[in-house]
Amino acid sequence: MGDGSGRPGRLTVRRIPGYHPSVPEPLPPSSRVPLRWQPDTLLGEPFEQSKLGPATLVRHVPAGAALGPRPPAPGGVLPPHAAVVHVHGYNDYFFHEHLARAFTRAGYAFHAVDLRAAGRSLREGQVPHYVGDLREQAADIDEAVRAVRGLHPGLPVVVHAHSTGGLTAALWAHARRGTLPDGSYQGPDLLVLNSPFLDLPGTLFERTVGTWILRIAAPASPHRVVTEGRSEYATHLLAANGGRWEFDTRLKKPQGQPALALWMRAVRRVQMQVARGLRISAPVLVARSDSSGPDRADNPLLDAQDTVLDVDQIARRARRLGDDVTQLVVPGAVHDLSLSADEPRTEYLGKMFAWLEERL
Numbered sequence: 001m002g003d004g005s006g007r008p009g010r011l012t013v014r015r016i017p018g019y020h021p022s023v024p025e026p027l028p029p030s031s032r033v034p035l036r037w038q039p040d041t042l043l044g045e046p047f048e049q050s051k052l053g054p055a056t057l058v059r060h061v062p063a064g065a066a067l068g069p070r071p072p073a074p075g076g077v078l079p080p081h082a083a084v085v086h087v088h089g090y091n092d093y094f095f096h097e098h099l100a101r102a103f104t105r106a107g108y109a110f111h112a113v114d115l116r117a118a119g120r121s122l123r124e125g126q127v128p129h130y131v132g133d134l135r136e137q138a139a140d141i142d143e144a145v146r147a148v149r150g151l152h153p154g155l156p157v158v159v160h161a162h163s164t165g166g167l168t169a170a171l172w173a174h175a176r177r178g179t180l181p182d183g184s185y186q187g188p189d190l191l192v193l194n195s196p197f198l199d200l201p202g203t204l205f206e207r208t209v210g211t212w213i214l215r216i217a218a219p220a221s222p223h224r225v226v227t228e229g230r231s232e233y234a235t236h237l238l239a240a241n242g243g244r245w246e247f248d249t250r251l252k253k254p255q256g257q258p259a260l261a262l263w264m265r266a267v268r269r270v271q272m273q274v275a276r277g278l279r280i281s282a283p284v285l286v287a288r289s290d291s292s293g294p295d296r297a298d299n300p301l302l303d304a305q306d307t308v309l310d311v312d313q314i315a316r317r318a319r320r321l322g323d324d325v326t327q328l329v330v331p332g333a334v335h336d337l338s339l340s341a342d343e344p345r346t347e348y349l350g351k352m353f354a355w356l357e358e359r360l
Contacts, residue, residue, distance in 0.1 A: 035147060042120060042248065043097060054116035055140035057147055059109070060100040080104075082189075082360055083152045085144050086112035089163030089197070089336070090129050091234065091257035093119025095247045099338050103160075106353050109152055113144040115165070119251050128251075129164075132262045134270050138172040146186065156189035156360055162336055163308070164267065166196025170278060170321055171270050177281040190359055191284045192352060194337050197267070198274050198317035201292075201310045224261040231256040232295045233307045237339055245339055271317075280322035283359050287348060288314045289333040304344075308335040326355060 040047035040058055049058045084103050088094055094112035103110040114120040115137045118129050131137055145157055161169035169191065176187030235254040237243040292312070293305035311329075318327055328351055330337055333344040340348065 035151075042095065047097075047100070049120060052113070052143050052147060053140070054121060055143065056114040056120040057144055058094055058112045058114065058120070059151075060104055060111075062101075062104055080109040080152065080155065081107045082156045082158055082356070083109040083148050084111065084158040084160055085141070085148055086110070087141055087144075087159065087161035087165035087169050088112070088114065088118065089165045090259070091231065091253055092162070092165075092336075093248075093251045095245070095252070096338055102349050102353075106356075108158065109148075109155070111144065111148050113140060115140045115168075122251070127260070128257055130260055130263050132266055134168045134171055134266050137168050138175065141169055141172045142176070142186070145188065158190045158192060158356060159188040160192045160194065161196070162194040162338075164197045166193040167198060167267065167270055167274070169193065170196065170198075170274065170280065170284075173280045173282060173284075174273075174278040174322075177279055187280075188282045190356060191280065191282050192356070193284065193286045193318075193321075194348075195288050195306060195309060195311075195335050196286065196314060196318075197271075197309060199271055199310070199313040200268065201313065226259050226261050226264045230254065232297050232299075232302060233335055235297075236302055237334075244341075274317050274320055277320045278322060282322075283324040283326070284318075284321050285326050285328060285352065285355050286314065286318040286321070287328040287330060287337055287352065289335070289337070289344075290329050290331045303334060303341060304332040306333070306335045328352065328355070 035050040035052070035057070037048040037050050037059075039045060040049045043058075046061045046063065047058055048061055049056055051057075086094060086096070086099065093114050096112075100110040100112070115129075117123070117126045117131065122128055141159065141161075145159065148157055149155075159169050159173070169188075170193065173187050173191050176185075178187075179185045231254060234252060234256070235241055237245050237247075238249070238254060239246050241254075288311045289304075289306040290311065291301070291305050292310050293299050293301050293307050295307035296302070299305070299307065315327060318325055328348070330340070330344050330348045330351075333340040333348060337348040338345060
């Protein structure tokens with residue numbers, strides 16, 4: 001899901017006044033969307049950002065780096081051999097400086113996209129992360145990948161996506177399978193899914209009944225709160241609470257981000273597509289922790305388990321993404337594998353890069 005907003009499946013009756021859908025904005029062709037880079041408003045140098053329709057594209061620009069096909073400055077960083085687009089999850093945005101540095105050191109041109117209504121792309125009056133159809137955010141991934149291909153012509157593109165972003169990226173990659181009539185390919189060359197939100201935690205009965213309730217109730221009450229509650233997972237990650245990471249608590253909320261009915265129905269629709277089977281043509285790496293546990297402060301393994309999603313569900317659903325799927329299990333990792341403790345984080349990054357290099 002991203003970072004927890006309580007246990008999924010608990011239908012409440014609270015309605016948040018003033019919430020309204022984020023209306024999809026038309027996206028002109030990428031060739032007509034000039035990228036205007038400026039210092040990143042959240043991380044500063046060496047990061048830059050550019051608006052990309054309703055989304056925001058961020059890139060890592062280390063000193064002496066070669067951008068696109070230009071040669072590096074004398075003594076600078078060698079040109080990248082591939083490009084990457086990172087996609088965040090729910091109640092999340094890009095703040096992972098260490099991830100950008102790791103990809104850059106490994107020879108990748110690093111980019112991240114803050115999807116519409118999230119992070120840097122959140123606009124006044126919007127409900128954070130609220131869309132009525134995941135295809136809206138899939139369009140943001142599409143535009144980000146097209147922009148990155150334009151910046152780095154000829155380089156393979158890796159999409160690295162977390163949680164709900166992983167679900168949306170899978171939907172996008174399925175839609176972009178194959179080539180266009182002109183022979184071009186617009187999907188990912190490689191797809192890495194970091195704890196993707198492929199199914200709804202809970203019993204089969206809860207998932208079935210909850211889905212039927214959403215089908216009926218969501219159109220009539222799109223802003224009804226389906227899940228809410230403090231995210232002990234996000235709370236524990238924050239440096240101010242003794243965790244390892246600094247992030248903007250307005251954009252990644254320790255108190256959790258309520259999930260609304262229409263958004264949850266959109267998620268369930270794509271999850272049911274996954275259950276029926278997708279046909280992603282690119283090789284896929286699905287990475288997850290080795291165990292799940294309760295998202296409670298008294299959980300002694302809060303820093304060593306996925307306390308947001310059910311890892312067994314991820315394992316089962318991963319097999320339905322395409323014909324070329326590799327699963328990676330990282331012992332002792334948290335929900336966002338890249339935010340885990342040093343040992344599982346290092347294992348995740350090392351094995352992920354090894355897989356990417358083998359496939360590239």
